[in-house]
Amino acid sequence: MIIQKVINNNIIASVDEAGCEIIVMGRGLGFGVKAGQSVDEKKVEKIFRMETEEETNQLADLLNEVPIERVEITNEIIDYANTVIETELNKTIYITLTDHINFAIERYQQNIQFANQLCWEIKRFYPKEYKIGQKAVELLSDRLDLNLVEDEAASIAMHFVNAELKSGRIEQTVQITKIIQNSLTIVKYHYRIELDETSLDYARFVTHMKFFAQRMLNGTKVENLDDKFCMLIERQYPNDYKCAGKIADYIFKEYGYQVPDEEKMYLTLHIKRVVLRK
Known part of the structure; x- marks a missing residue:
């Protein structure tokens, strides 16, 4: 695996065996290296394969901005979701959920918390997804000492409902609910x-x-x-x-x-x- 571009100390861009662009994450993976060098595969923690070039670029930009510990927690949440939900998830979940988790943390640090008006419906109609939301809140509490409200579990659940429906728009999921x-x-x-x-x-x-x-x-x-x-x-x-x-x-x-x-x-x-x- 050859480095195509160093995004930051923990993220690099490369290509897979089929010649498709991939994003590779690992602590220290991009530190002190240059394009054209081989990837230190011992440091690889996660490989992202998106559906389109646009999605790949969006994810790369996002991962460049978000602290790696938040990205790691997001990936852990998605890995857990894959054991709970039988339906294949839209890969954009890596973009939407990473962005949501990062924003939720920033809001919490600023003492800003939003109420989810569909919290009750989400718990009733999407119990598996809500369970994932609860797991996410638990992980954020344990790892980052955050005390998020129940509404946050519902908001996270909505991203997984959206990823299952392949709609690509959270607004459509709200309409469906x-x-x-x-x-x-x-x-x-x-x-x-x-x-x-x-x-x-x-x-x-x-x-x-x-x-x-x-x-x-x-x-x-x-x-x-x-x-x-x-x-x-x-x-x-x-x-x-x-x-x-x-x-x-x-x-x-x-x-x-x-x-x-x-x-x-x-x-x-x-x-x-x-x-x-x-």
Whole structure:
């Protein structure tokens, strides 16, 4: 591995076997060395392979600014997340989370802490991601003696939800969370019941709504269903179909999106399951 560029004492740029640019991190890795020399592989702690040149440059710039101990903690959080979340994470998580952790530390040092208005929803809808957020807060407390509030765990969790959805924008994740919350409220009011938030069907409904909302916001369509099948679902589960229609009306009113019949059918089936035992 040959050094292409020394970014700072701990970060260098190189290329892998396929000729793709990589960012290599290790304490003292860039100290006293120059481009063209071999990388001391004994000092290598982490190799970053991003999807695009732009992302590689963004990460390099960020790592040049952030103290290495904060980068190391971020990497440890992401490594832990990979043992909790089964979905492959968007590699931009290394950029977004590093930047967030660095900013959170700076805010704490200035005695500035923000409330996360979606903290309650995040804990309910994304328990795995929230668990990662709690682990992150614990690591920051242990390593850097920070006493961060619960809202910070929720904010960190949102970055992982975003990385799972591959949306690339935290704003979209916030929208998706609101769509899930409002859709659940519609279901509860329609049937005048409380849902069992510990049930598998509840988790399936939340997951369905998460990816439905992502498809809606990204303009992605599901496969077409047979018209006879759609009519059968509508006739067999009229009350559940009516509830799905209320959600579709809310979606159209708030986002101007006309929910396709196929999406209504899938939504009807998930509603039927989540309220079946009530």
